[in-house]
Amino acid sequence: MTFGGFLFFMSRNNIYDLIVAGGGAAGFFGAVNYAARKKYAKVLIAEKSQKLLAKVAVSGGGRCNVTHQCFDAAELVKYYPRGGKELLQAFHRFQPRNTVEWFESRGLKLKTETDGRMFPVTDSSQSVIDVLMYEAEKYEVEITTGLNIATIEKENGLFALNAGEEVLHCKNLLIACGGFPKKAGYNFIEEPGIKIIDPVPSLFTFIVEDKALTTLPGISVSEAEVGCSLLKQKFRGPLLITHQGLSGPAILKLSAFGAREFFNAQYVFTLHINWMGGMSEEEIRTILVQLKNTHEKKNAANARPERFSQRLWIYFLMKAGIGEETRWADTGGKQLNKLIALLYRFEVAVNGKNTFKEEFVTAGGVDLKEVDFRSMESKKIPGLYFAGEILNIDGVTGGFNFQSAWTTSWIAAQHMV
Ligand SMILES: Cc1cc2nc3c(=O)[nH]c(=O)nc-3n(C[C@H](O)[C@H](O)[C@H](O)COP(=O)(O)OP(=O)(O)OC[C@H]3O[C@@H](n4cnc5c(N)ncnc54)[C@H](O)[C@@H]3O)c2cc1C
Numbered sequence: 294m295t296f297g298g299f300l301f302f303m304s305r306n307n308i309y310d311l312i313v314a315g316g317g318a319a320g321f322f323g324a325v326n327y328a329a330r331k332k333y334a335k336v337l338i339a340e341k342s343q344k345l346l347a348k349v350a351v352s353g354g355g356r357c358n359v360t361h362q363c364f365d366a367a368e369l370v371k372y373y374p375r376g377g378k379e380l381l382q383a384f385h386r387f388q389p390r391n392t393v394e395w396f397e398s399r400g401l402k403l404k405t406e407t408d409g410r411m412f413p414v415t416d417s418s419q420s421v422i423d424v425l426m427y428e429a430e431k432y433e434v435e436i437t438t439g440l441n442i443a444t445i446e447k448e449n450g451l452f453a454l455n456a457g458e459e460v461l462h463c464k465n466l467l468i469a470c471g472g473f474p475k476k477a478g479y480n481f482i483e484e485p486g487i488k489i490i491d492p493v494p495s496l497f498t499f500i501v502e503d504k505a506l507t508t509l510p511g512i513s514v515s516e517a518e519v520g521c522s523l524l525k526q527k528f529r530g531p532l533l534i535t536h537q538g539l540s541g542p543a544i545l546k547l548s549a550f551g552a553r554e555f556f557n558a559q560y561v562f563t564l565h566i567n568w569m570g571g572m573s574e575e576e577i578r579t580i581l582v583q584l585k586n587t588h589e590k591k592n593a594a595n596a597r598p599e600r601f602s603q604r605l606w607i608y609f610l611m612k613a614g615i616g617e618e619t620r621w622a623d624t625g626g627k628q629l630n631k632l633i634a635l636l637y638r639f640e641v642a643v644n645g646k647n648t649f650k651e652e653f654v655t656a657g658g659v660d661l662k663e664v665d666f667r668s669m670e671s672k673k674i675p676g677l678y679f680a681g682e683i684l685n686i687d688g689v690t691g692g693f694n695f696q697s698a699w700t701t702s703w704i705a706a707q708h709m710v
Contacts, residue, residue, distance in 0.1 A: 307462075308463065308464065309461065309462065310331065310335050310464050310465060311324070311328075311337070311466075311709060312442075312463040312466055313337070314339050314442040314454070314466065314469060315338075315340065315341075315469035315470040315471060316345040316436065317469060318348065318695055319471075319680040319681025319682070319701060320340070320467070320469035320681070321338065321345075321428075322425070323706050324336050324338050324434045324706075325425065325434060326702070326707070327467075327709050327710060328432035328434050331710045335435075336432070337434070337435040338435070338436045338437070339456060340437065341438075341442070342439075345426075346421075346422050349422055349695075352652070353410070353412060355417070355418055356413070357412065357413060357417075358411070358691065359392060359396065359403055360389040360392045360403070360692045360696045360699070361692040361696060362405045363409060364388060366381055366384035366385050367381065369389070369693075372691065373686060373688045373693060374495070374687060374688075376684065376686025379666045380700065383701065384700060386703075387699065387704060389692075391699075399427075399428065401414075401415075408691070410691050440457065441456055442456050443455050443457070443481055445481060450464070451463065451464060452464075452677070464676060465678065467680060467705055468678065468680075469681045469698075471655075471683060472492060473658075482659065482683075485674060485677075486674070487659055487673070488659075489659060490660050491657050493553055493657055494646070494654075495549045495654045496552075496652060496690055497548045497647060497648060497649060498540035498648070499645075500560075500645035500646060500647060501537075501539055501642065501643055502643075505608060506534060506641065507538060509604055509608060510536045511533075513532060514568060514605070516531065516600070517543050518571035519547050521547070521564050523554040526550055528546040529571055530543035530546060531543060532566070534605075538647070539564070539641075545690050549690075552687075560645050561643065563640050563641070564642075564643050565640055568601075568609075574633060577636050577637050581598075584596055584597070584598065584621070585622075585629070589620065589622040591620065592617065592618055593615050593624060594610060594617045594618075596621060609632060610632070614628050615628050615632065649690065652690060654682065656687050658682065658686075659679050659683055661686070666704075667708075669701050669702075669704050669705035670705070670708060678708070678709065680701040680704075681698040681701060684697075
């Protein structure tokens, strides 16, 4: 409130044991796990927007992909382009098995889909929200929306948080504010001296410049291998053609692992695709020669490797200069070589990116060197903790980002107790 031209701040009388900045997955999980173990503690979740657990609500198409059925920590960390190394020890303490137990012991059963993603059996995010809200109520966690933590100061062992017209005080502070698209979003954390890695988007699809290809939307191959000169690694998985370009797990993995390189290249580069799932040139030749010899009298368009739909196969034939009506017997050596080269190392120009079903994750955030992963506490400022997407951690699609939020906030909660 203003008085006599000066700005005065209202101060709540109480000092909180814990204030959690951010009412998302990590914020709620940290708050309720802390409050459950620390009886009579005063805990506040301060959420800047009017909506609690907003991303939980929309994730997984409204079903909330809570975690992934991968119970081996060493295997699990491979799904994190950033943060995997640091998360290894954290997953030894709280991993997907613990997430499943945590929710199931509170009445919410999870089920696993064929690709390993785990969802509530209700197929509704609301069930996850209900459990977290119920726990918060049970342990008397205060929740205030419309409270934007704008600055953080530490005085006499207490944190003083400036939130609009209020100053809040607490002994422990858990920052669980998610990711921000621009570095300015992190100013309130950077000011007290925490290093921030510039944020860039992760998990996106590619816009490609090949009109003949993008006239085949919806067509997919079950296993392709994708890569580009900007990155050493290649990624395998299903590949999907869309109206504007390419998507599917193989592309999403590539986009996540190369998030920074693609940002630096402004999303303009040449994508390489091995349409045969990473087979060698020789293996592809053997398959095509066998196909040709077995189906000499058939049109090349009508005898194809099983993995390709007819429309996609005709697209390759056209590119190799083989007409739809050409019989296998009439294809020449040059055409066959061209076809093999296309399937082995297809090159297509990428010119931009798109979001994947509205899902996005931020690569960047609090530098992991700032944080002690045994406690999630700041190495510089005792009592200050970080959890969830605010950290420079991100996973590929499939429940890995939520798992990181559950794990980091659970560890912070245990240590604060
Ligand atoms: C559409 C969509 C679908 C997704 N699907 C999946 C999926 O299927 N599986 C998966 O694992 N991940 C998925 N993700 C990613 C996942 O939702 C996030 O990684 C996860 O929600 C991060 O949780 P968080 O609590 O760290 O951050 P958030 O959920 O972003 O919560 C942070 C909260 O902090 C608040 N806040 C920010 N600044 C302040 C401040 N200064 N003061 C107070 N409050 C503040 C924000 O308003 C927000 O409510 C999806 C993301 C999106 C956008």
